[in-house]
Amino acid sequence: MSALSIREIDAWTPSLAEALDRLLPQLSPALQSPTERDVRAMAESPATALFAAWCDGVIVGLLALTWYRVPSGCKAWIEDVVVDEAARGLGVGERLVRAALERAAAEGVGRVMLTSRASRRAAHALYRKTGFEEVDTVVFARKVDKS
Secondary structure, eight states: OOOOOEEESOOOHHHHHHHHHHEEEEEEEETTOOOOHHHHHHHHHHHEEEEEEEEEEEEEEEEEEEEEEEETTTEEEEEEEOOOOOGTTTTTHHHHHHHHHHHHHHOOOOOEEEEOOOTTTHHHHHHHHHHOOOOSSEEEEEEOOOO
C-alpha cells in the first residue's frame, strides 16, 4: 500500500458516493448508502465529522464521529467504522480511530463511546489497542416511525 492519508470530509463528491456504495455493505449487507443530501448534512453539521482514509486516490476506509453536550458532560460516539476488505490489517482502522479521537479532544469531549458486534474480533482488538475498554452496560435501541 502506498501512502495512506486521513482526511475529514467537508463535502459530497462522486468518489465519496462510490466509496459509500462499496464500503457500507462490507460493514453490514443491509446498509444502504446515504443520499447526497444526507452526506451534505453530515459534512455541514457542527457536531459531526466524517473521516475517510485515502490510498492511491481511492477511499479505503470511513468513520463517523458525532458529539453532543448533556448535563453529565460532552460525549461522543464513533459510528460506522469500515475498512475495505483489501486494506484490512494495514493500520487503516487505527489511523481513522486516532483521527477521530484527536477531533473529539479538540471539541472538548470527555468520553468517546462506540459499539461493536460480538463477532467482530479484529475490530475489538483495534479498539483496545487505541485505548477503549469494554464497559458493563446494556444498549437499548428502538426504531422511530417517520410518520
